[in-house]
Amino acid sequence: MKRFILVGPALGTAAIATVFACSHRTIEFERPSDDAPAAPSLSSGDASTADDESALISYCPSLKCTNNTTTCPGSQFPCDVDLMTDVQNCGACGVSCNYGAQFGPSLCSNGHCVLTCQLGRADCNGDVEDGCEVTLGTDENCSTCGDACTDPGKPCVQLNYAAAEYQCGCPADTTPCSSDSTCRDLRSDDKNCSACGHACDPDGPAGAPPIRNGYYGCRSGQCGQAKCNDNYADCDKDPETGCETPTNTVQNCGGCGIACDPGQVCGQEDSGGGAWSCLCPSGKTLCGTKCVDPLSDQENCGGCGVDCRGGQSDNPFAGWHGLGMCLYGSCVVECQHGWVDCNHDPSDNCETNVQSDPNNCGGCGVHCLKDQACIGGRCAVEPCPDSGTTGPQ
Numbered sequence: 001m002k003r004f005i006l007v008g009p010a011l012g013t014a015a016i017a018t019v020f021a022c023s024h025r026t027i028e029f030e031r032p033s034d035d036a037p038a039a040p041s042l043s044s045g046d047a048s049t050a051d052d053e054s055a056l057i058s059y060c061p062s063l064k065c066t067n068n069t070t071t072c073p074g075s076q077f078p079c080d081v082d083l084m085t086d087v088q089n090c091g092a093c094g095v096s097c098n099y100g101a102q103f104g105p106s107l108c109s110n111g112h113c114v115l116t117c118q119l120g121r122a123d124c125n126g127d128v129e130d131g132c133e134v135t136l137g138t139d140e141n142c143s144t145c146g147d148a149c150t151d152p153g154k155p156c157v158q159l160n161y162a163a164a165e166y167q168c169g170c171p172a173d174t175t176p177c178s179s180d181s182t183c184r185d186l187r188s189d190d191k192n193c194s195a196c197g198h199a200c201d202p203d204g205p206a207g208a209p210p211i212r213n214g215y216y217g218c219r220s221g222q223c224g225q226a227k228c229n230d231n232y233a234d235c236d237k238d239p240e241t242g243c244e245t246p247t248n249t250v251q252n253c254g255g256c257g258i259a260c261d262p263g264q265v266c267g268q269e270d271s272g273g274g275a276w277s278c279l280c281p282s283g284k285t286l287c288g289t290k291c292v293d294p295l296s297d298q299e300n301c302g303g304c305g306v307d308c309r310g311g312q313s314d315n316p317f318a319g320w321h322g323l324g325m326c327l328y329g330s331c332v333v334e335c336q337h338g339w340v341d342c343n344h345d346p347s348d349n350c351e352t353n354v355q356s357d358p359n360n361c362g363g364c365g366v367h368c369l370k371d372q373a374c375i376g377g378r379c380a381v382e383p384c385p386d387s388g389t390t391g392p393q
Contacts (some may be wrong), residue, residue: 027388061372062382068111069356069375078373079380080356082121084111119164157183186221200224212242231276248276294329301326308332322350338377340364 029127065071065079067128070325072081072093087097090108097106097113107114111281115123117132124145134141139149142156143166149156154169157176170176170183177184177196184192191199200223204216208224213232219225228234228243235245235256245252249258253266253276267279268289280291287297287304294300298308307316308331321339324331335341335350342352342364352360354377359367361374366381 007195017082027233058384058386059381060368060384062380063373064369064382065375066380067376077356077358079375080353084108087113110205136164142166142168159183188218188220190217190227193223194221198223212244214243250278253278296326296328298324298326303330306331 007256026176030304030350034364039237040200055249063078067289068082068084069079070081070083070089070093072089075081081093083091083093083339085108087106087108089095090097091111095113097108106116106180113128115128115131117123120136122134122136122145123132124141127133134145137145137156137158139156141147142149147168149168151168155176156166156168156344157170159165159167159171160170173187173190174183174185175196176182177192186192186194186196190202191197196259200216200218202215202217203210204226205224208216211226214226214228214234217227219227226239228346231246231248233245233247233252233256234241234243235252238244245256247253247258247265250264250266253260258278264278264280265286266276267286268274268276269279269291280286283293284291285294285300285304286292287300292300292304294302294304301308308326322333322335324340325334333341333346333349338353338355340352340354340360340363342354342360350370352364354360354362354364354366356374358372358374358379359365361368361379362377368374373380
């Protein structure tokens with residue numbers, strides 16, 4: 001019968017038939033019969049290559065780093081740096097993927113830095129040294145690298161300023177105008193009526209009477225048309241009264257005769273000069289200019305202004321290794337993989353790395369032995385120097 005001996009904490013014992021604990025903290029495992037499923041291996045290969053069925057291998061605590069881990073200057077614990085994913089030590093100690101605020105957050109993937117660029121910028125040459133070297137929105141690189149606008153009648157235009165969305169040529173019924181090639185509707189644009197740069201006189205033609213809460217602008221590609229100022233409408237259709245009705249009230253919200261239900265308000269959701277409408281639907285609450293569900297909204301959890309996301313000095317959920325979530329109207333912390341809130345103190349978030357902390361290896365309070373690293377959430381072992389046979393190194 002072949003046996004294996006482990007010195008140190010036992011690992012992977014779920015499928016082992018018989019376990020004997022000795023006073024010197026050696027644990028002996030009995031190998032199952034040949035027709036039984038094999039027990040989990042405690043090393044990277046077979047535990048023994050010896051032909052002698054009575055050969056024994058002793059495993060001792062280890063500080064050898066494995067699985068692409070290493071110990072770098074500034075490490076808190078042995079082997080606590082994963083060179084495949086650590087943005088401060090990507091591929092080697094000291095190789096940082098942080099290239100500055102002009103770029104987006106960078107990642108370390110498989111030991112190589114991967115740039116993410118800010119909106120409107122791109123890394124077209126693949127060289128991290130010059131970062132996100134290309135500005136999008138040009139005829140050479142419109143929506144992405146190499147997206148060239150070759151038709152002079154369809155230059156690169158910006159569709160959405162906030163999202164930095166571009167395309168070659170304007171949407172149907174619009175025309176690129178001005179130096180930034182902004183798309184304009186020449187049928188109704190008061191500053192580009194029937195042609196780019198043809199602005200209408202708001203006072204109208206000579207002798208035109210003034211319009212209450214209104215002006216003369218462009219309609220159907222012609223200037224001199226009576227139009228209402230923002231948030232006003234001509235509801236009685238009487239030219240003598242002009243644009244007599246404000247359209248930002250609960251009686252006329254966004255248009256003539258649009259009344260809000262009891263408990264609703266008339267507002268502009270998401271602000272920014274958008275259309276006025278009755279806010280908010282059942283189950284949502286108006287916070288500022290936005291309708292939110294206080295049971296799940298991360299910025300307004302349980303009430304307006306209660307922010308679970310972190311980043312505020314008075315927010316107890318701010319932290320590097322956990323994300324504040326809103327659950328049924330209460331802020332809770334969801335820890336990143338490998339990180340745990342062991343001290344149950346929300347002020348320091350998910351403070352414990354159970355992947356590399358030898359005092360919390362794989363879970364809170366799980367201690368490795370002296371001179372034993374925690375790698376991947378398991379206390380590291382290697383064949384003892386005086387082991388009966390030599391296992392794989």
